[in-house]
Amino acid sequence: MALLVKKFGGSSVATPEKIFHLVDRVLAEKHEGDQIVIVVSAMGDTTDDLVTLAGRVSRHMPKREMDMLLATGEQVSIALLAAAFQERGQKAVSLTGPQAGIRTNDHHTKAGIVEVKADRVLAELEKGNIVVVAGFQGLDDEGDVTTLGRGGSDTTAVAVAAGTHADMCEIYTDVDGVYTADPRIVPGARKLQEITFGEMLELARLGAGVMQPRAVEYGEHAGVDIHVRSTFHEVEGTIIRREYTLQGEKEYVVRGVTSDVNVAKIAVRGVDDKPGVAFRIFDALAKVNVDVDMIVQSGSAVPNKNDMVFTCQKADMADAVAVLETLKAEMGFTRIDLEANVAKVSVVGAGMLGSPGIAAGMFGALASKQINLIVVSTSEISISCLIPRDQVEEAVNAVHDYFFPRTDK
Ligand code: ASP
Ligand code: MG
Numbered sequence: 261m262a263l264l265v266k267k268f269g270g271s272s273v274a275t276p277e278k279i280f281h282l283v284d285r286v287l288a289e290k291h292e293g294d295q296i297v298i299v300v301s302a303m304g305d306t307t308d309d310l311v312t313l314a315g316r317v318s319r320h321m322p323k324r325e326m327d328m329l330l331a332t333g334e335q336v337s338i339a340l341l342a343a344a345f346q347e348r349g350q351k352a353v354s355l356t357g358p359q360a361g362i363r364t365n366d367h368h369t370k371a372g373i374v375e376v377k378a379d380r381v382l383a384e385l386e387k388g389n390i391v392v393v394a395g396f397q398g399l400d401d402e403g404d405v406t407t408l409g410r411g412g413s414d415t416t417a418v419a420v421a422a423g424t425h426a427d428m429c430e431i432y433t434d435v436d437g438v439y440t441a442d443p444r445i446v447p448g449a450r451k452l453q454e455i456t457f458g459e460m461l462e463l464a465r466l467g468a469g470v471m472q473p474r475a476v477e478y479g480e481h482a483g484v485d486i487h488v489r490s491t492f493h494e495v496e497g498t499i500i501r502r503e504y505t506l507q508g509e510k511e512y513v514v515r516g517v518t519s520d521v522n523v524a525k526i527a528v529r530g531v532d533d534k535p536g537v538a539f540r541i542f543d544a545l546a547k548v549n550v551d552v553d554m555i556v557q558s559g560s561a562v563p564n565k566n567d568m569v570f571t572c573q574k575a576d577m578a579d580a581v582a583v584l585e586t587l588k589a590e591m592g593f594t595r596i597d598l599e600a601n602v603a604k605v606s607v608v609g610a611g612m613l614g615s616p617g618i619a620a621g622m623f624g625a626l627a628s629k630q631i632n633l634i635v636v637s638t639s640e641i642s643i644s645c646l647i648p649r650d651q652v653e654e655a656v657n658a659v660h661d662y663f664f665p666r667t668d669k
Contacts (some may be wrong), residue, residue, distance in 0.1 A: 261293035262427040263385070267300070267395065272432065272491050274304035276344075283344045284389070289494070295385040295424045297424065299395045299417040300341055302333025307396075307410070320348035323368035323423045326396075329355070330369075334394035334413075342392045350392040354447070356382065357397035357405075362416060362421070364398035364406045371406035373398060376423030385424075388529060393420055396423040396460075414475035422482035429479070429486050431471060436490040436499030438463070438470055440519045441660045445653055448666050452498045452516075454509045459516070459610050462642050467520035476500060488636060513611040513618060513662040519656050521603045521649060523632065524552070524577040528568040528584060530560055540591065541568060544583045550576040554637040554646060565594075569635060571646060572637035574600060588628050598663050603652035605659060606644040619643050625662035 266286065273279050290296060303309075312328050312431065314321040321329075338354035345352035361377030384391045395413025400406050408415055414431055421429035438460065438659055439448040455463075458479035464473045470488060480499060481488045488498030504510050530538050545552055554571045572580055577600065584596050605626075612618045619636075626633065631654065635646040647655050 261291065261294045261295075263297075263432060264428055264433065265297045265299060265417050265421040265424065265589060266430045267413055267424045268298065268432050268491065269434075270301040270306065271434065271610050273300055276340070276394045279337075279340055279344045279450075280347075281350055283341070285346075285494075287350060289347060291440065293654050297381060297385070297391045297393060297420055297426070299393045299413055299420060300329075300334065300337050301338050301395050301413040305339075306330050306333040306336070313346060324404060325661065327368045327371075327405050329406050330345055331394070331405045331584075333395040334396055337392045338392045338561070342390075345392070350390055351388050352392060354394075355384070356390045356394045359401035360391075360393045360396035360420065362419065364400055366400040366402065366404070368404075369408055369499070370409040371398060371400065372474075373408065373419045375487055376419050378423035381470075393629065410475070412470040412474075414472040414477055418475045418478045418484050418486060419481070419532070421484045422478070430488060431475075431482050432491040433470065433488060434491060435470065435488075436493060436495060436498070437488050438468075438500070438516070440515070440664050441514075441656055442466065442468070442519075445656050446517070448664070449660065450664060452509065453496070454499050454501060454504050454508055455515055456504070456610055457500055457502060458641060459608055462608045463510045463516045463518055466604070466608065466642060466644065467522075468516065468517040471500075474583065484648050509529045510611075512609070512664065514607045514609040515662065517605070517656055517660045519603055519605050519652050521652060522574050522576045523571050523602055523604050523646070525569065525571050525599040525602050525646060526577070526584070527597040528593055528595075529597065530565045531568055531591065532560060532593075533559075533564045533566050537566075537591070538568065541584070541587065542570075544587055545572075545580055547620050548583050549578045550581050550583070554635045554644065556635050556637075560600065569581050571604070571635065573600070582623070599634075601649040603646050603649045603655075604646050605652065605655045607641050607663065608642045609657060610641045612643070613640055621662055622659055625658040626655055629658045631658070 342354035363375040364371035397418040428441045439449040443449045486500040536661040
């Protein structure tokens with residue numbers, strides 16, 4: 261007997277047939293005495309369609325009204341899902357986010373959950389209901405409906421699991437779990453049985469797109485274990501938790517290899533070698549919201565001059581160059597070089613701090629394929645290398661093969 265929170269995305273409830281498929285699966289897996297809360301998104305592309313609709317009425321849709329509009333999507337799916345359970349003879353009740361006690365701040369269209377008052381949900385479970393909760397929405401202090409930002413139903417599920425002290429929060433997705441690399445790039449990628457919150461967040465930051473990062477942060481903060489598993493196959497997925505519980509999972513220091521092609525490299529050549537120069541450059545970039553990632557400063561061939569190299573998202577490249585152009589005359593640097601044909605390959609693992617040789621292993625794997633390293637950066641739990649864009653797939657495979665040797669050949 262357990263209290264389980266299960267989250268299903270919009271594609272799982274896109275049609276009445278899919279709704280019944282979901283209902284039958286939940287009932288088949290339910291053990292006697294289990295208490296079940298389902299958190300669900302809007303049907304299919306409903307949210308996208310509502311955003312488009314808003315745009316046809318107002319080019320600057322007021323955010324409060326946008327929330328009022330978008331929240332209707334989930335209200336449709338909860339009503340249909342609860343009714344479908346009842347069709348199968350299972351007691352069920354639907355609750356909107358506000359009814360389920362999801363309290364948020366008032367940052368309309370990207371509100372944060374501040375509290376879950378779970379009494380109503382718990383009372384409905386006690387009455388023998390499956391409780392179907394609308395994802396992605398809540399209520400602010402003024403009594404207005406808010407939404408949590410795109411993909412926010414993951415966060416609702418984790419928050420409801422925390423508020424009800426659930427045994428597990430299960431996120432059903434179209435992948436089987438979290439893999440050591442993207443299986444579309446690395447055919448030999450393995451599914452992880454467990455991963456820690458910190459590693460999952462780092463993987464997401466460095467390019468893996470499995471779960472909404474805010475949901476992972478919430479899980480870490482509230483100590484809710486999250487099971488990421490497949491909507492299509494009844495197999496175990498990956499459990500995101502604070503500590504490993506399985507010995508086998510601890511064997512590999514590196515837990516994942518990711519890549520990101522959405523990066524650009526910018527080099528500012530010939531800046532003066534004196535205090536305050538880096539501050540002026542990066543302060544100006546911050547003021548136009550350019551999110552700078554890797555930074556390297558190195559001496560230049562010219563005495564008393566440096567080169568400042570950094571990476572940012574491709575989308576921010578134009579803003580970054582515009583700002584630097586305005587500084588160029590003032591600060592007297594010689595050139596701004598731009599390189600968009602780059603990619604970032606990273607390895608992530610919480611144990612790497614105490615394990616010498618991880619960086620050497622990664623560099624060796626890349627060298628074996630004649631891949632040149634343009635910039636390298638590290639965090640406590642990751643190492644990233646900027647490389648030529650056209651070698652990214654080869655790089656990810658080489659690094660993955662080194663850290664996860666194939667046993668089948
Ligand atoms: N329906 C919302 C969206 O499409 C929330 C979600 O799916 O999690 O972003
Ligand atoms: Mg308000």
